[in-house]
Amino acid sequence: MEPIAGGPAQLVLTASIARRYYVDGRSKVEIADEFRLSRFKVARLLDQARSSGLVRIEISHPGNVDLDLSARLQETFGLRRAIVVDTPEVDPAALRLQLGKAAAELLTEIVTTDDVLGLAWARAVTAMTDQLTSLARVPVVQLTGALSRPDVEANSVELVRHTARLSGGPAYLFYAPLVVPEATTARALRQQPEVAEAIGHFDSVTKAVVGLGSWAPGQSTLYDAMDENACEQLQRRGVVADISGVFVDAKGVPVQSKVTDRVIAINAEQMNAIDEVIAIPYGLGKVEAVRAAVRSGLVNGIVTHSPLARALLDEVT
Amino acid sequence: MEPIAGGPAQLVLTASIARRYYVDGRSKVEIADEFRLSRFKVARLLDQARSSGLVRIEISHPGNVDLDLSARLQETFGLRRAIVVDTPEVDPAALRLQLGKAAAELLTEIVTTDDVLGLAWARAVTAMTDQLTSLARVPVVQLTGALSRPDVEANSVELVRHTARLSGGPAYLFYAPLVVPEATTARALRQQPEVAEAIGHFDSVTKAVVGLGSWAPGQSTLYDAMDENACEQLQRRGVVADISGVFVDAKGVPVQSKVTDRVIAINAEQMNAIDEVIAIPYGLGKVEAVRAAVRSGLVNGIVTHSPLARALLDEVT
DNA sequence: CGCAGCTCCGCTCATATGAGCAGACGGTTT
């Protein structure tokens, strides 16, 4: 594997040939003519140069995306997209900013005029849309109601409106909370014209960005906004993750419950029909939630940071 | 030239493809199948990966040979061999040791049983033979008489004998000084059986290692050993280098003179007939001598250190 | 010696690859 060349002259020759081939881009035939060797000899010297480590090939780039982790995450979990931002940042707000930036670039890249974009309410999604600089002209559909929190200025409606304006496409949005105390209220809200219209567009959504929470205190804005009873009930049902209002257990199976009816959001079946669903998880507390979300097949794109990506890959080993 | 990829997803894709291609050694066709792309797309992404700097290819090795300088020296001066040892060493003795080691490895590598090896007397050549560990079975021919100096233990004879013993081939050696005060003495010496026999083998020598001095005090053991008159006379004739007793001017033209007749050594014509003649120059004072020696075509192999190599290349620019 | 085992070489032939072309698309200008 690593027995370097046979002598200094051959070493120099091999290096010269390697430079001609790899750096100057000449063909082996040309090189063979130049050095008065057979093309086979050239090929063998080049093989040797590679296997001896004389020629080293590195893949890296100046930005902060960890290409290797991204690719491994993508392959390991069978994802359509995986972007791992290489950062040691731990502050959630700063992390959201960085991941939001990466997600924004991703969205700009992958959304074409044929798409219909769905956006769920989540702080990470807001961080993304805030940093969106351009987007193909597409309809933008609001996928969930909003939660009002003191630490968040933008709501689900603003998020959608802003994105649609940037895109130049129509916005399908509505004013409603993500979760209400009674199922009947939720049903009534779904009847409202704007809500019904948005829901009517769920089927045509081709790409969506959703929130992803771990079903535990402080790991999901939905958990924190819900009454204790509901939280516990879902936990008893094995829920480990909420994907913008869709609850899934550790095996990735969506969980139906009375609580589900109280949520104004896209449901599991509709989400499953969407071609690409991207989540932006961060924080090591979300390892299991991500795993469940990916297993469910509902989420097939991930934008995250390197510590979480590593944790996800480590546990697989 | 350096505009990196278009978006993060493409970046990750390109990196994955680059890894498959360059690291895993898969063909573009295989990669195309794997990623559901056309082979053209794969080729284009790979081109982009190269030109954007995503894929970097380095040629280097753990040893102390500067491959790039070696190759450039070889190409620039049209040399058959060039080995540049990368070392900051300035002490002549230590430098001789390092260059001798490299030259020994070179000799081991390039000498085959079909060769006839010629060795001139020089401290650098001694440093080489001292570090020879193996050599194909070849006749070894002494090319010059010896100079006895207080700081040198081995003489030309020992040098040849030692090498022949290592090789297992016959030695053609003789006891005579490199230079004598009178041309008649030199002629007489050349008539001696051993000397004549060695000289008789000059024509069959195929590879030789010679000394190379700059024609100035302290830059050539021959200069230092000669009478002042002779030195000056040669200098007036434009001599800038002595190649184991062969004097050449700045243009590389061998200089004949009365002094030449006093030297017991291979002559310019005979040296010119040798396929490979390797010198081991060191010290920045020898820049012009090396240039002259190479220009003459008499020397077509160089083993040297990086500062001298750089000086040689710099002056060309 | 003479022969097995080795490395190294250049060959054939199937496959991979590159150069350059033409169609498709999106965006812009008349």
Place this chain on the structure above:
DNA sequence: AAACCGTCTGCTCATATGAGCGGAGCTGCG
């Protein structure tokens, strides 16, 4: 709307390349 331009795509076909073969030369062993 029509014409245009730049970009991106996949194609054809000539060329480059890889896999694997058999021969030459060297080495060590019986």
